[in-house]
Amino acid sequence: MxxxxxxxxxxxxxxxxxxxxxxxxxxxxxxxxxxxxxxxxxxxxxxxxxxxxxxxxxxxxxxxxxxxxxxxxxxxxxxxxxxxxxxxxxxxxxxxxxxxxxxxTSSGKLVFGIFAALAEFERELISERTLAGLASARARGRNGGRPYKMTPAKLRLAIASMGKKDTKVGELCRELGITRQTLYRHVSPTGTLRPDGEKLIEKNRNTHR
The missing domain is CATH 3.40.50.1390 (Resolvase, N-terminal catalytic domain)
Structure with a gap:
C-alpha cells in the first residue's frame, strides 16, 4: 500500500x-x-x-x-x-x-546509504572538534563556563555521543562538566533533542544571525 x-x-x-x-x-x-x-x-x-x-x-x-x-x-x-x-x-x-x-530499489538504497554515511561523518566531525575544543580550554585553565551548564558545543557532542551504543553516560558527563540531570534534560538516551535542547539551539542560532 x-x-x-x-x-x-x-x-x-x-x-x-x-x-x-x-x-x-x-x-x-x-x-x-x-x-x-x-x-x-x-x-x-x-x-x-x-x-x-x-x-x-x-x-x-x-x-x-x-x-x-x-x-x-x-x-x-x-x-x-x-x-x-x-x-x-x-x-x-x-x-x-x-x-x-x-x-x-537497489539504486535508491545506495543513494540513501550515501546520506547515512554523510550523517555519520558529520557526527564524527562534531565530536572531534568539540573534544579538541574542550581539551584546549582545559589546557588553558578554563572549564568552558560555569559547572553543570549546557552550552551549544557541549550539546552537539552530547547528541553525537548519545546515539552510540558504546557511550558511557558517566564518562560523557564528566568530560562535558555537567550532571546527568542536565544531560537528560537536553538530550534523550538515543541522542535526539529534548525541549531544553531545542531552546538552546534556537537561542544560539538567533544570537549568531
Missing part, C-alpha cells in the same frame, strides 16, 4: 498542501491514505507524522513530495528511514534533491 505524508510549516492557512497533495495522488496514493501536517519541521511533536508512521505496515511504501517534508535534520531523517527499513517499509521521494531516493 502507498501512504503519503504532507507538511507545511504554518497552521494559519497561509501555506497550502495542494501541490504536495496533487503530486502524491498522481503517484498513486489514495486520498484516504494521505496524512496532512501543519507544523514546523523542527518540532518533535508532529502528531500526523507519528500517526502516519504508526499506521505503516511491512510491505507499505511511504511517499513524500520532498525530503525536507519528512525530516527535522539529516540525523533525524537517517534514523527515521533506518526504522522504516528495519520494519520492511519503503520510502519514495517525488521531487527535489532527494528525488532519486526510493528505498524499494
Amino acid at each position: 502507498l501512504v503519503g505524508y504532507m507538511r507545511v510549516s504554518k497552521a494559519d492557512g497561509s501555506q497550502s498542501t495542494d501541490l504536495q497533495r496533487d503530486s502524491l495522488l498522481a503517484a498513486g496514493v489514495l486520498p484516504a491514505q494521505l496524512y496532512e501536517e501543519h507544523a514546523s519541521g523542527k518540532k518533535d511533536d508532529r502528531p500526523e507524522l507519528l500517526a502516519c508512521l504508526k499506521g505503516l505496515r511491512t510491505g507499505d511504501t511511504l511517499l513524500v513530495w520532498k525530503l525536507d517534508r519528512l525530516g527535522r535534520d539529516l540525523r533525524h531523517l537517517v534514523n527515521t528511514v533506518h526504522d522504516l527499513t528495519e520494519a520492511g517499509i519503503g520510502l519514495r521521494v517525488l521531487t527535489g534533491q532527494g528525488a532519486s531516493i526510493d528505498t524499494t
Whole structure:
C-alpha cells in the first residue's frame, strides 16, 4: 500500500498542501491514505507524522513530495528511514534533491546509504572538534563556563555521543562538566533533542544571525 505524508510549516492557512497533495495522488496514493501536517519541521511533536508512521505496515511504501517534508535534520531523517527499513517499509521521494531516493530499489538504497554515511561523518566531525575544543580550554585553565551548564558545543557532542551504543553516560558527563540531570534534560538516551535542547539551539542560532 502507498501512504503519503504532507507538511507545511504554518497552521494559519497561509501555506497550502495542494501541490504536495496533487503530486502524491498522481503517484498513486489514495486520498484516504494521505496524512496532512501543519507544523514546523523542527518540532518533535508532529502528531500526523507519528500517526502516519504508526499506521505503516511491512510491505507499505511511504511517499513524500520532498525530503525536507519528512525530516527535522539529516540525523533525524537517517534514523527515521533506518526504522522504516528495519520494519520492511519503503520510502519514495517525488521531487527535489532527494528525488532519486526510493528505498524499494537497489539504486535508491545506495543513494540513501550515501546520506547515512554523510550523517555519520558529520557526527564524527562534531565530536572531534568539540573534544579538541574542550581539551584546549582545559589546557588553558578554563572549564568552558560555569559547572553543570549546557552550552551549544557541549550539546552537539552530547547528541553525537548519545546515539552510540558504546557511550558511557558517566564518562560523557564528566568530560562535558555537567550532571546527568542536565544531560537528560537536553538530550534523550538515543541522542535526539529534548525541549531544553531545542531552546538552546534556537537561542544560539538567533544570537549568531
